[in-house]
Amino acid sequence: MSVAPHRSVLLEESVQALAVNPNGIYVDGTFGRGGHARAILARLGSAGRLIAIDRDPDAVAAARALAVLDPRLTVVASPFGALSAALRDAGVTGRVQGILLDLGVSSPQLDTPGRGFSFMADGPLDMRMDPGTGESAAAWLARADAQAIAAVLYEFGEERFGGRIARAVVAARADSPLRTTRALADLVARVVPTREPGKHPATRTFQALRIQVNDELGELRRALAAVCDLLDGAGRLVVISFHSLEDRIVKRFMRDEAHGPRFPKGLPVTAAQSCGRLRLVGKARQAGAAEVAANPRSRSAVLRVAERLP
Secondary structure: OOOOOOOOOOHHHHHHHHOOOOOOEEEEOOOOOOHHHHHHHHHOOOOOEEEEEEOOHHHHHHHHHHHHHOOOEEEEEOOHHHHHHHHHHOOOOOOEEEEEEEOOOOHHHHHOHHHOOOOOOOOEOOOOOOOOOOOOHHHHHHHOOHHHHHHHHHHHHOOOOHHHHHHHHHHHHOOOOOOEHHHHHHHHHHHOOOOOOOOOOOHHHHHHHHHHHHOHHHHHHHHHHHHHHHEEEEEEEEEEEOOHHHHHHHHHHHHHHHHOOOOOOOOOOOHHHHOOOEEEOOOOEEOOHHHHHHOHHHOOOEEEEEEEOO
């Protein structure tokens, strides 16, 4: 099966939002196949620097191949949730002028059956961003009880038939373990009684399991908790989210950091103590009609931008 070329979503909008200083230090926390990274490098001068982070071995290999050609690029093999440690090791804490996080999965991950991210072709039920680390989706489904499976489907997939799917998984594995994407997709299709227009019935289940296996929301929270200490004054955070769970976390983080600490009424505090660490830059943006037509995977993308206050 051929793999479709990866198209970076909201490419121009996100890189413009970084307001790249040619001599600045920037971080692409989710390198993928380097679309955003190349666009940032094109705007950097000879003294500029880009640190690319990814935990997917294929993405890391692609980044290192690019770094051979461009010494301004430093590659770190790591989950982006470990952003603080990665930038501390690079010696740039508090000096970064822009951090870009493009969340979700890349086209090569979705379109490679062996990675197990998609129900569109049969493959091993894996779903790990780093196949050498942690527990696969198949292994987790083989040991989790029905209550735990249902909770993950409800919380991470917003799947209202999570309990029904969970019970079916537990019943099916008593006869034979669920090892392939097709086996799981077929099971979900059999037990879900209604269909969402334009969606495969297993869409929410696959999303939920991917988030669970990779601790995606935990990685996002850890990264966001670090950014204010990593950014220089006026440094920018740019985040592209692909579903409401991610976007809700990003929106609340930016809003809370812009508002500042909330103190009890009557407590004497200075203006500096009550000031937020970020300011919101513009409104949330989504892909335009032309981009969605060219790349349907961009239709759910939301871009949010915030700037570090001195």
